[in-house]
Amino acid sequence: MNACLINGQALSRIAISDRAIHYGDGLFETIALKYGVMPFWCDHYQRLLLGCERLKFPPLNEALLLQEIDVVKQNQHHAIIKIIITRDASERGYRIPKANTVKRIVQAYSLSEYPEKNYQEGVRVIFCKTPVSENKHLAGIKHINRLDNVLASSEWEDESIAEGLMSNAQQHIIQGTKSNIFCVREGEFYTPDLSSAGILGIMRAQIITWAELHNIKMNIKAITRDDLFAADEIFLCNSIFGIWPVTRLEEHDLPIGNYTQKLLNYFG
Amino acid sequence: MNACLINGQALSRIAISDRAIHYGDGLFETIALKYGVMPFWCDHYQRLLLGCERLKFPPLNEALLLQEIDVVKQNQHHAIIKIIITRDASERGYRIPKANTVKRIVQAYSLSEYPEKNYQEGVRVIFCKTPVSENKHLAGIKHINRLDNVLASSEWEDESIAEGLMSNAQQHIIQGTKSNIFCVREGEFYTPDLSSAGILGIMRAQIITWAELHNIKMNIKAITRDDLFAADEIFLCNSIFGIWPVTRLEEHDLPIGNYTQKLLNYFG
Numbered sequence: 001m002n003a004c005l006i007n008g009q010a011l012s013r014i015a016i017s018d019r020a021i022h023y024g025d026g027l028f029e030t031i032a033l034k035y036g037v038m039p040f041w042c043d044h045y046q047r048l049l050l051g052c053e054r055l056k057f058p059p060l061n062e063a064l065l066l067q068e069i070d071v072v073k074q075n076q077h078h079a080i081i082k083i084i085i086t087r088d089a090s091e092r093g094y095r096i097p098k099a100n101t102v103k104r105i106v107q108a109y110s111l112s113e114y115p116e117k118n119y120q121e122g123v124r125v126i127f128c129k130t131p132v133s134e135n136k137h138l139a140g141i142k143h144i145n146r147l148d149n150v151l152a153s154s155e156w157e158d159e160s161i162a163e164g165l166m167s168n169a170q171q172h173i174i175q176g177t178k179s180n181i182f183c184v185r186e187g188e189f190y191t192p193d194l195s196s197a198g199i200l201g202i203m204r205a206q207i208i209t210w211a212e213l214h215n216i217k218m219n220i221k222a223i224t225r226d227d228l229f230a231a232d233e234i235f236l237c238n239s240i241f242g243i244w245p246v247t248r249l250e251e252h253d254l255p256i257g258n259y260t261q262k263l264l265n266y267f268g
Numbered sequence: 269m270n271a272c273l274i275n276g277q278a279l280s281r282i283a284i285s286d287r288a289i290h291y292g293d294g295l296f297e298t299i300a301l302k303y304g305v306m307p308f309w310c311d312h313y314q315r316l317l318l319g320c321e322r323l324k325f326p327p328l329n330e331a332l333l334l335q336e337i338d339v340v341k342q343n344q345h346h347a348i349i350k351i352i353i354t355r356d357a358s359e360r361g362y363r364i365p366k367a368n369t370v371k372r373i374v375q376a377y378s379l380s381e382y383p384e385k386n387y388q389e390g391v392r393v394i395f396c397k398t399p400v401s402e403n404k405h406l407a408g409i410k411h412i413n414r415l416d417n418v419l420a421s422s423e424w425e426d427e428s429i430a431e432g433l434m435s436n437a438q439q440h441i442i443q444g445t446k447s448n449i450f451c452v453r454e455g456e457f458y459t460p461d462l463s464s465a466g467i468l469g470i471m472r473a474q475i476i477t478w479a480e481l482h483n484i485k486m487n488i489k490a491i492t493r494d495d496l497f498a499a500d501e502i503f504l505c506n507s508i509f510g511i512w513p514v515t516r517l518e519e520h521d522l523p524i525g526n527y528t529q530k531l532l533n534y535f536g
Binding site for chain 1: 272274279280281282283284286287288289290291292293294296322323324348352354360361362363364373375377380397398399400401402403404405406411412413414415416417418419420421422437445446464
């Protein structure tokens, strides 16, 4: 059993009236705790605040969240902290109730172990058939309406495939099911524009900053399958696993390039 | 407190590991019980089965659902029955767990009372700013990823507005926040194509059948705001309230037309 606090109380069940159960009305963050600290806390918290604003949740209390994380992590130095923000349904129907009572669910999980060879040899990636859901008002934030990721992740069973790429209706690549994607061509970085779909990943933002610090041109734009096949390097990222080089895209092989290697050394 | 069964047990709380809470991984139906019967049971059950197929839920047992509904309705002859289908998270992550354990939540609510004048004088309707989420693999079914409806329903507070209309990114009208929409022009019916977004409503299907029985041409296609402003009649429908004539669309007034009146007499 994972440690869990609901609004500060040690509970493992939630009222059936919660709007997460009825409408997916909520937000979440999955945060790496490493060596006793959360290196990207500020980025997670910022995204959570943006989500609260978009979904009309009242502001969160950062100190309270940090105290609750401190309780659930117990004596672990390496863990995954999951925060879910939802609200109660005081009335039936979609409309946000006037009371707008926030529920904070804070949990600790053991840190996932990913195969060492994902970093050293790179990963195999396929294209998913399930499209990403498109909605400009919901794009970017980490809300709970994640059926597109659920279906896309369930498209393959072959354990040698590490990730699937999801596209929009125009067949532009948006993201992996649990990661963001970058490619490198002729010394420039490219990553999909996420203004209509996808999640603004924490590690994605770190890489955008890293590129700027290293004077590398970053292109945030629509990216096609052909763009990926023409790339010199491709890599995936998220805040839990860090960086994975893509060395096989469908039947196409790629090397682990210099830029990817540098990022692996830094974030891997 | 509403009567509630979770997999047949009288419970009011659900395990925090449920995937509805984490990803909105589930389906629902809101079913009218009138005079002790559910006149559209078959249609709701059909849509639920389609949803199960799309979201890779194992098939449901109809007899079991009906028995559970019979328990929660207690001695009520008029009520709203809500069914939620979700699954447990035996592992962390988006992928559907191999166990794929279904949870059935069956609840009874008291039937909503809508103002009599919604039927007699018609309703006032506005255009919402929140777009509908678009995803061909999720369109049509009644899944729990309903943040677009939540945000759209929360755009107005004026009690004189009965419904808001939601559009896709191309500004085609798709649906109301809690209803489907039809318009009538020169004796023909029009209703939005829902192949990329929206819910295939139970009452919508009834009206399509009714039109066919009455030899009225039905056009299921992209519908613009201009199409609505040019319509002779507009009405909204859902399986709980039946039919509401639209007599005011933004600042534009409309009459309650003959076709709408016939439908009101039949379904209203």
